[in-house]
Amino acid sequence: MKKGLTMVSLPFAAMIFMTACNNDEVQSPPPEQEMQEGTNQSTMNASNSTMNFTEFDLEVDYKGMNNEFDAEYEKEANEKIEAKMEDKQNDKKLEGDKAYEELAPKLEQLTFDQNTSDEDVMKEVLKTFDLKEDFQKFELEVTFNDGTKKEYKMDK
Numbered sequence: 647m648k649k650g651l652t653m654v655s656l657p658f659a660a661m662i663f664m665t666a667c668n669n670d671e672v673q674s675p676p677p678e679q680e681m682q683e684g685t686n687q688s689t690m691n692a693s694n695s696t697m698n699f700t701e702f703d704l705e706v707d708y709k710g711m712n713n714e715f716d717a718e719y720e721k722e723a724n725e726k727i728e729a730k731m732e733d734k735q736n737d738k739k740l741e742g743d744k745a746y747e748e749l750a751p752k753l754e755q756l757t758f759d760q761n762t763s764d765e766d767v768m769k770e771v772l773k774t775f776d777l778k779e780d781f782q783k784f785e786l787e788v789t790f791n792d793g794t795k796k797e798y799k800m801d802k
Contacts, residue, residue, distance in 0.1 A: 697721075697753045701789035704771065706781050708735070715777055719749055760790055764798050 702719040712734040720728045729745035731738070740748055755774050758767045768784055771777075786798040 697750075697791075698756060698759060699753075699788045699790045701787070701795075702753060703787040704775070705783070705785045706772075706777055707783040708778065708781050715775070717749055717775070719746075719753055760794050760796055764800070767798050768800055 697719070700721045702717065704715070704717040706715045708714065714732075714734050716730070716732045718728070718730040722728075727746060729740075729742065729749055731740045731745040731748055733739075752774050756770060758770055762770075767786065771786060772779055772781075772784075780802075782802055784798070784800045787795070788798075789795045
């Protein structure tokens, strides 16, 4: 009887442990803002929309060691959000809620879409994230809300 109980409880314990180790999941994304009286519906939708994409994976490398910037955001179909950010130049590494709090305002500022030129996307992202333009490598992978995936790459 004890052997059977052990066989059942061991996989369950492993599953709980594996779930607890995933630190990049956002635990409590901020609730949607409530409509205020007298607010135009279309204006509220535009200001209340989260982001133009469900996935955002940015990597910018600069000359020298420990000079890269990485930002990752993913909103899964079940509304679960994962976020990570690592800024080696400023010795900053964030995951989960803290990364989301740092990234969300910047991601919400981005206005580019599938039809925006690669150069304009790069300029907008660098400006929004306050990154220098003297990078060696710029890579961005985005999945827009309509499911369209796009990659932006530039090497100097």
